[in-house]
Amino acid sequence: MTITTTAPNGFSFPVTVNSHGWYDLPPFRSGEPYGELRALIPLTPKRTADVLITGNGERIRITADTPFALNASMITVIRSSVRSMLRLDEPMEEFYALCRSEPHLRWVPKRGAGRILRAPTVFEDVVKMLFTTNCSWALTKIQTTHLTRKLGTELSPGVFTFPHPSAIALKSDAWLRRELSCGYRAPYLLKLCRDIDSGRMELESLRSSDAPTDELYARLRSIKGIGHYAAGNILKLLGRYDHLGIDSWVRTRFAELHRNGRPASDAAIERHYDRYGAWRGLVCLMEVTADWHS
DNA sequence: GCGTCCAGGTCTACC
DNA sequence: GGTAGACCTGGACGC
Numbered sequence: 001m002t003i004t005t006t007a008p009n010g011f012s013f014p015v016t017v018n019s020h021g022w023y024d025l026p027p028f029r030s031g032e033p034y035g036e037l038r039a040l041i042p043l044t045p046k047r048t049a050d051v052l053i054t055g056n057g058e059r060i061r062i063t064a065d066t067p068f069a070l071n072a073s074m075i076t077v078i079r080s081s082v083r084s085m086l087r088l089d090e091p092m093e094e095f096y097a098l099c100r101s102e103p104h105l106r107w108v109p110k111r112g113a114g115r116i117l118r119a120p121t122v123f124e125d126v127v128k129m130l131f132t133t134n135c136s137w138a139l140t141k142i143q144t145t146h147l148t149r150k151l152g153t154e155l156s157p158g159v160f161t162f163p164h165p166s167a168i169a170l171k172s173d174a175w176l177r178r179e180l181s182c183g184y185r186a187p188y189l190l191k192l193c194r195d196i197d198s199g200r201m202e203l204e205s206l207r208s209s210d211a212p213t214d215e216l217y218a219r220l221r222s223i224k225g226i227g228h229y230a231a232g233n234i235l236k237l238l239g240r241y242d243h244l245g246i247d248s249w250v251r252t253r254f255a256e257l258h259r260n261g262r263p264a265s266d267a268a269i270e271r272h273y274d275r276y277g278a279w280r281g282l283v284c285l286m287e288v289t290a291d292w293h294s
Numbered sequence: 295g296c297g298t299c300c301a302g303g304t305c306t307a308c309c
Numbered sequence: 310g311g312t313a314g315a316c317c318t319g320g321a322c323g324c
């Protein structure tokens with residue numbers, strides 16, 4: 001079945017897919033030139049849609065491949081999930097106006113950048129962000145791949161769903177450590193999943209929360225294993241851009257772009273972006289990833 | 295092939 | 310409040 005939806009004026013599908021590394025982590029599947037994105041969208045606790053998303057200007061096409069008939073509510077879920085993942089309903093005009101006032105950021109609205117790909121659920125985003133901490137991208141991919149292959153459901157050969165927290169909560173610390181290669185992150189993942197499974201923790205409402213960013217930041221920091229970097233970047237996936245989420249990549253690129261290669265302290269990096277106010281995290285991300293889209 | 299070193303964030307204990 | 314050290318893995322490097 002094919003479902004269509006419209007994107008805002010100037011939207012770029014490839015730039016959004018390549019906004020950061022998420023497209024490269026399962027269940028997402030994509031790659032250069034980022035003209036299509038495959039994703040799995042949970043419809044009900046037992047049913048998932050495998051979708052192929054393509055974008056041509058302001059027209060987004062979703063081809064759903066399911067062994068069951070899609071009813072109207074499932075189609076609504078698929079459409080709204082794709083809109084959420086591609087950030088199609090986020091107001092960008094204020095940010096684009098800021099970019100137009102800065103010569104080095106004028107490329108952002110011209111290329112339709114600034115929308116950051118996110119997973120269908122906050123839980124998936126948080127777990128993946130935990131898997132990016134203190135390790136190489138190769139290890140992030142290994143951990144995510146093992147998690148989906150060993151605890152997800154196989155929809156078709158080689159295509160596994162992202163597991164539900166309850167499936168992870170049943171496992172032991174030692175099992176996760178051994179089978180996922182996630183090392184000391186295992187107890188953090190286990191606690192998160194058990195807290196969600198028992199109802200002590202709830203993440204999905206964060207995307208629609210009206211709470212101040214500092215409150216959301218504090219909630220994210222209360223999750224063991226989610227520190228300053230991870231919380232700052234999860235906030236970006238929630239549509240809040242006033243934290244930078246500084247990591248080694250940002251430090252390296254900032255030094256190259258603004259210090260002629262000399263390292264700068266995190267405090268100096270923070271001060272540099274202060275003038276961009278609530279958009280500082282997105283400005284920082286645009287600067288350090290600009291060459292991905294050139 | 296094996297051993298060693300290093301990079302990558304977060305937590306905790308300690309000052 | 311700031312800091313040192315531990316945590317764990319994959320990859321690079323030297324032998």
